[in-house]
Structures are given as C-alpha cells and as structure tokens.
Amino acid sequence: MSEAASPALTRRRFEPLWRLAGRRLALIPLLMLIVSLAMFVLLHLGRGDPALDYLRLSGIAPSEQAVATVRHQLGLDLPLWQQYGQWLWNALHLDFGTSYITGRPVLLELLNYLPATLWLVAVAFCVTVVFSVLLGVIAGSYPERLPDHLVRAVAFLGVSLPNFWLAFLMVLVFSIWLKWLPPMGYGGPSHFVLPAIAISVMTISINARLLRTSLVEVAGQRHVHYARLRGLSPSRRLRAHILPHALLPLLTASGMAIGELIGGAFVIENIFAWPGVGRFAVEAIHNRDFPVLMCFTLLMTLVYVLANLSVDLVHAWIDPRVRRRTQGPAPGGEHA
C-alpha cells in the first residue's frame, strides 16, 4: 500500500491513541444523557403508575390518600421535565434513588451484584477467544476438506442452540448423571465451567465461522503467494503472514461478542442461581421497580461502551489504519 511510503506523512495522518480514547470517552456522558432521557420519557409515558407500583410492592392498600402521599413523596406530581431534572441532579451525585422492593440505594445494590456477572462474562470471553481461534484456524487451514466441514457443522448447530437449554442439558449430563461439576452456585473455578460454556457456544460459533472466511480470504492474497514462493512452511505462513491479517475482523467482532455474552449471562444466571446483575434486573422488570431499571440500563450501557472502547483501542493500537483521519477504506472492511 502506498501510504506507508513516506513516514513523515504517515505520522501526521494517524490520530494518536490517547486522542482517540479521549474523544470516545468524551462521548460517553452524552450517550448516557440520551439513554437516560429516553428511558425516563418511556417509563413515565408508558403504561402503569409508579405510585401504584410502589404501593403494591410496599404492601400498602392503594387508598386515594396513600397514592397522593406517595406521588408527592416520589415527586410524581411535578411536571415531567422537573422530575427528570431532579433525577439527573441526584444521579450526578451518584444517587439513583432507592429500590421500591428492598428500600436500599439502587447503585449499591447493583454494584453488589455486578462483579459476579462481570467475572462470568470475562471468563466466557476468554473461552470464546481461545475456542473461536482454535476452531477457525482448523477450518480455515483445510478449506472445503473434512475438518472444515466438521467445524462448520458444529458452528451451525452452535448458532441454533438455545443457550438456556444447553445449560440444562449440561447440568443434566455433567452434574446429575456424571456428578463432575456443581449444578449451581457461585464459587470456585468449577462453578464457572458450565455457565461459561453455555454462554459462549453462540459467540464461538459465530466467530469461528468469521475467522474461517477471513483466513481463506487472506490466504489468497499476493503476499501469501509470495511467501509460498519463497519456500516458507505452511505453519510459518499461517503464523507470520495469514493470521495477523485474518484476526483483525475477529477483533471487531469480539466487541459485538461482549454484548452477546452479557445478554447470555443474564439468562444463564437464572439457571445457575448466579448472584449476578441479570437476575436482579429480571426481578425488577417483573416488579416494575423503576429506579432499579433506570440505573441498571445506564450501568449496562456504561459496561458495554467501555468494553467496546477497549476492544477498539486494542484494534487501533494493532492496526494504525483504523486511526487514519481521512476517510479511507476501513481495514477489514472487505471482510465485513
């Protein structure tokens, strides 16, 4: 590619990493503001009356006077923009209100549950990376041969399996029949095995397929042909010339994978009695516990945005073409 010709020119055309990070970080408050506003409007225009929900959850009979008191207490008698302003002001002081059910501060409650979910997602992410690279390389090294077809068949089944059903099947086999692994609970490494696999099967399947396609595509490029002409061994070609390029689309995809894994974790937590944020949130949805819902959505937005940002930064660090200021063809754009 021609832009590598003049180093002086190149340096000016690429944005420094810290600037990219700063620019993206600066957008986060704006995003949170938009998300919170949208949530707030939808929650308050939607069906149901928070005051009635509050009374129901507190076990107080909804007499007219009680409703009026609670309305005033929760600030529901103010105009909507004032309510939002008040909520925002409190939120800026990290006060997201108290849960209608437990009566405890929402943020503390959620932060209490968050680590378990994040650990699960982190482990599942590592599992995803290791196995999708392994399977993708196996399939991509033998395109249209038996290993390729096997991996593709497995990946096809993987994207069709409901993760919660897979979790039950694994509990049935490995916990109930073989008694190898604990059927539920949160604790040592053995507790992580089943939930992490159940969540990551879907992302492994998607990413292995992606890597396979990208490997086959890169293997057909001229520099790889040249490497072969120079007499490099297949394994050397794979390591030095094919994989570094072929892995880039996978890096972008792993940002999406994090979202999928978080979603999977929310479902799986319910099966393994995992003390995570997902179980708490599902309960809050059932009970229409508004403060919890608001804080949960914002917290998840933050987690997801930060996770994606770190993936993007790694991407930009490895492949400076991403940081090009002028709008050129994005790297990996051919594979997307």
Add this chain to the structure above:
Amino acid sequence: MSEANVSESSSSTSHKAWRMPLWCRTVTTVIGLMLVVVLVGVALLAPVLSPYDPNAVDVVHRLSPMSAEHWLGTDGLGRDVLTRLMFGARLSLGTVAAILALVFAIGLLIGSLAGLAGGRVDQYLMRGADLFLTLPTFVTAMCLIGVLGPGMGSVIIAVAVTHWAWYARVVRVLVMSIRERDYVQASIMCGASRWAVFRHHMLPSISAQMLILLTLDLGHMMLHVAALSFLGLGVSPPTAEWGVMISDARELIWTQPGLIIWPGLAIFASVTAFNLLSDGVRDRLDPALKEMHG
C-alpha cells in the same frame, strides 16, 4: 481486489480438495424448508391433531411417563406435553410472524424515507440505524421490556426494535439503486410524483427482496423470543410456550428431565430449520448481500 485474489487462490489450491457438491447445499435447504412446513402444519392443525386441551389440569395423571395416550408424558399438572408443544408452536410462529411484520414495516418506512429524502434526513436516520446495529440486541430488548412492562406484546416490540436497522439499510440501498434506473428516470420525467414512483416502481421489488432477506434473522429472533419467555418476560404461565415450559420444569430436572428436553428440542429444531433455510438464501444471494453490507 480481494475477489480476484480469492478466485485465483481457489483455482490454484483446490485441485485436490473435495468440494461440497452443489446439490448437497440444495438438499439442506430443502430439509430446512420441509421442517418449516411441518412446523407450520403442526401449528395450524394443533387442535385437530391432539385430543387434549393444552391447559387442562389432570392431577391424577401428573408426571406420567411416555405412553400410548400421552406420547411424551404429562407435566407437573398432568397436562399433555406433546399437546402443549404443538400449541407452543402456534405461539412461537405467531410471535415471530408478528416480529417479521413489524421489522418489515419499520425497515421499509425508515429505509425508503432515508433513500428517497437523502441529505440530512438520510444522514440522521442512518446514524440512528448504526446506533441500533451496534447495540447488544438481547440486553437492549430486555431493557425495553423493562420499560414497556412484561408481556408478549412487549417481547414482539422489543425484538423488532432491536432488529430493524440492518433491513432499513438494505432498503435504503435498494431505493437508491432503483432510483437511478432508466425506467424510473423516464417516469419521473413524465411527471410521476415521488409517491407514484415509489408505489409503482420501488415497493413491489423491495418488498419481495425484503421478504426473502427476512428469513436470515428468523432463527436468531426465535432464540431471543424463547430466551425472553424463559425469563418469564413473555406470556404468563398457564399459556403453552416452549420457553415457559422449560422454565416451569426446572425444579423437576432431577426426576423428570424429559420435561426440559422436549420443549428445548422443539426450539432447537425450529431454529435449525429456519437457519438451514436462511443459509440456502444466503448462498443464493451472497454477492448481492456483500454489496449491501459494504
């Protein structure tokens, strides 16, 4: 550039490789189609095929094993499992159909608006679509249900809202490419209004292509619906729904694993069917799809 290289490489490396014959691909697609037809048939004929009421509680015969009367046994309340599976197919397919209709409508509306209006409107709409493309679908759907309140209607809306963006992009590209065709230009010159051009020249072909493309996401959407109802965010318990059936049977996993295995198998089989079908569609449309993604 890369296209040329790929064909170059496959011609040079594949002289010994065994390629999957084309009919193989067709066969898997046909199997998928047949499975879908069976599924739809079972869903439509459920009341005829089964002598039982899916919600009839029969405490005397609770948890009975597989037998001639109850092919897959009965559940914790003595309800016939096979009957409930068949009625569950109705709900699953109905939900997915509703989601499809909604995605179709939103995608068509926003995509064609962006494609026809162009300029600022196009830019903002597509920025919005990009936002929805990057959001994690399941978590967003969950938050939306939190806002709307649990229920099957909310599930339908939430899944549709998290899946329309890609279709809107496709519709936009289609609109823009059709607009440049000679016959469209000719009819504009003859004084046809924008609406008339859209209605007569764009809508038919775009709708047809969208219907085909919508098969691509069916399996994925079905998994979402199943997972959301498993969490109890969809239908309320007495209704026969696959995800709810699994959730209901979770305490019985130690003694009656069948109650979890069968509904899961039903979800798995129908998602597989739709995915086989969509793989076939993808194979046929691959170059066109790539173009739209870019």
